[in-house]
Amino acid sequence: xxxxxxxxxxxxxxxxxxxxxxxxxxxxxxxxxxxxxxxxxxxxxxxxxxxxxxxxxxxxxxxxxxxxxxxxxxxxxxxxxxxxxxxxxxxxxxxxxxxxxxxxxxxxxxxxxxxxxxxxxxxxxxxxxxxxxxxxxxxxxxxxxxxxxxxxxxxxxxxxxxxxxxxxxxxxxxxxxxxxxxxxxxxxxxxxxxxxxxxxxxxxxxxxxxxxxxxxxxxxxxxxxxxxxxx
Amino acid sequence: xxxxxxxxxxxxxxxxxxxxxxxxxxxxxxxxxxxxxxxxxxxxxxxxxxxxxxxxxxxxxxxxxxxxxxxxxxxxxxxxxxxxxxxxxxxxxx
Numbered sequence: 530x531x532x533x534x535x536x537x538x539x540x541x542x543x544x545x546x547x548x549x550x551x552x553x554x555x556x557x558x559x560x561x562x563x564x565x566x567x568x569x570x571x572x573x574x575x576x577x578x579x580x581x582x583x584x585x586x587x588x589x590x591x592x593x594x595x596x597x598x599x600x601x602x603x604x605x606x607x608x609x610x611x612x613x614x615x616x617x618x619x620x621x622x623x624x625x626x627x628x629x630x631x632x633x634x635x636x637x638x639x640x641x642x643x644x645x646x647x648x649x650x651x652x653x654x655x656x657x658x659x660x661x662x663x664x665x666x667x668x669x670x671x672x673x674x675x676x677x678x679x680x681x682x683x684x685x686x687x688x689x690x691x692x693x694x695x696x697x698x699x700x701x702x703x704x705x706x707x708x709x710x711x712x713x714x715x716x717x718x719x720x721x722x723x724x725x726x727x728x729x730x731x732x733x734x735x736x737x738x739x740x741x742x743x744x745x746x747x748x749x750x751x752x753x754x755x756x757x758x759x760x
Numbered sequence: 761x762x763x764x765x766x767x768x769x770x771x772x773x774x775x776x777x778x779x780x781x782x783x784x785x786x787x788x789x790x791x792x793x794x795x796x797x798x799x800x801x802x803x804x805x806x807x808x809x810x811x812x813x814x815x816x817x818x819x820x821x822x823x824x825x826x827x828x829x830x831x832x833x834x835x836x837x838x839x840x841x842x843x844x845x846x847x848x849x850x851x852x853x854x
Contacts, residue, residue: 536790541807542798582839588832592825596778600785601793635824636811673763688790695794704801712801716793723774730767735836737764742843 536603536717537628537646538691540639547698552644555621558652562621569615575746576615579739583611584623586735591627595727597720605728606687609680610735612655613662614750624651649690658683673733681729688717 543551569576590607597603611620628646631637638646662679666672692713700706739747798805815821 539791539795539807540811541809542795544805545808578839582836585832585835585839589829589836590832592829592832594789594825596775596782596787598778598781600778600782600787601790602787603790630828633812634815635821635828636814639809639811641809695798699798699802699805709797709801712797713794716790716797720790723778727771727774730771733767734764738840739843742840742847746843 536688536691536720537631537638537650538642538694540632540636541641542639543642543645543694543698545641547694548641548644550644551642551648551694555625555644555647555652558618558621559625559647561618565616565618566622569619569750573749576750579614579746579750580611580619580623582739583614583620584626586610587620587623587627590728590731591631595724597723599716599720601716601720603688603717603720603724605724605731606650606654606684607728607732608651608654608687609658609662609676609683609728609732612659612683613676613679613732613736614739614747617652617655617659620655621647621651624655645694646691649687649694653690654683654687656683657686673737676736677729677733679729680732681725684725684728685718685721688721689714692717 566580569580587607587610590605592604594602594604606624608620608624611623625643625647628638628643628650629640632639632643658679660679661682662675665675665678668675692710695713696706696710700709704712815824
């Protein structure tokens with residue numbers, strides 16, 4: 530484990546009960562995600578390319594270990610782009626694929642902890658990102674502010690949940706839940722603050738490019754998501 | 761455009777600041793620190809599963825991470841290039 534420079538919960542580091550519980554919690558979201566992805570592609574075969582684009586964005590971002598003000602490293606999740614384009618459920622499948630790849634080939638995260646890591650990164654992250662984005666979009670704030678805030682807070686939420694998962698699993702020992710949560714938050718969430726801002730900015734930049742050259746397709750997805758009457 | 765350049769500047773500043781404000785820090789992964797905390801609060805905890813395979817060295821690990829980033833950015837650039845070309849073609853045919 531000494532090699533790994535990761536920020537997901539490490540292989541074998543969740544007691545069996547918790548590992549199973551988080552895996553179980555992941556399953557219904559995974560089901561929704563598969564339904565969502567199939568429907569997207571059935572309705573609009575071109576969406577497959579954009580879905581792959583969102584996956585590729587996640588691939589790149591989760592390979593970028595960035596330095597943080599805490600003197601340690603973490604990486605962005607890249608989940609917000611796809612959540613904003615397709616709605617949050619679409620990202621569960623993509624998150625699972627990325628985490629699986631990293632657990633298998635990079636000893637980063639783990640197979641036993643994949644349920645917990647999917648819930649934090651590919652369920653809570655996209656839902657928070659999409660929720661805040663949708664909320665801010667209704668205000669008078671510029672669109673890019675909504676995107677940036679959604680992506681940044683979603684990324685941060687992922688690591689707050691990671692801290693919560695570890696605190697829940699390990700608070701039975703020398704320290705209570707609250708003290709443990711503060712400790713793990715200090716590691717994961719605080720480190721993530723500047724990186725979450727970077728993630729927000731990168732999401733704005735990439736969405737800008739998509740918007741500039743491919744506006745029709747991106748807009749048609751939005752119509753699909755809200756029911757598809759206009760599409 | 762100006763806004764995007766300013767945003768990119770912020771990214772750069774955040775990264776540089778992280779280094780400058782932590783001279784001599786190790787910049788290890790957050791998960792390695794979490795292991796230390798787990799050992800502190802639950803010294804008896806033994807990880808019950810080992811990664812099936814680990815990259816044999818940090819060189820191989822960085823190779824795999826570089827590959828991951830390269831594949832991702834390869835597809836991103838392919839797709840953006842494709843949409844840029846398609847947009848131009850549509851505009852010219854009008």
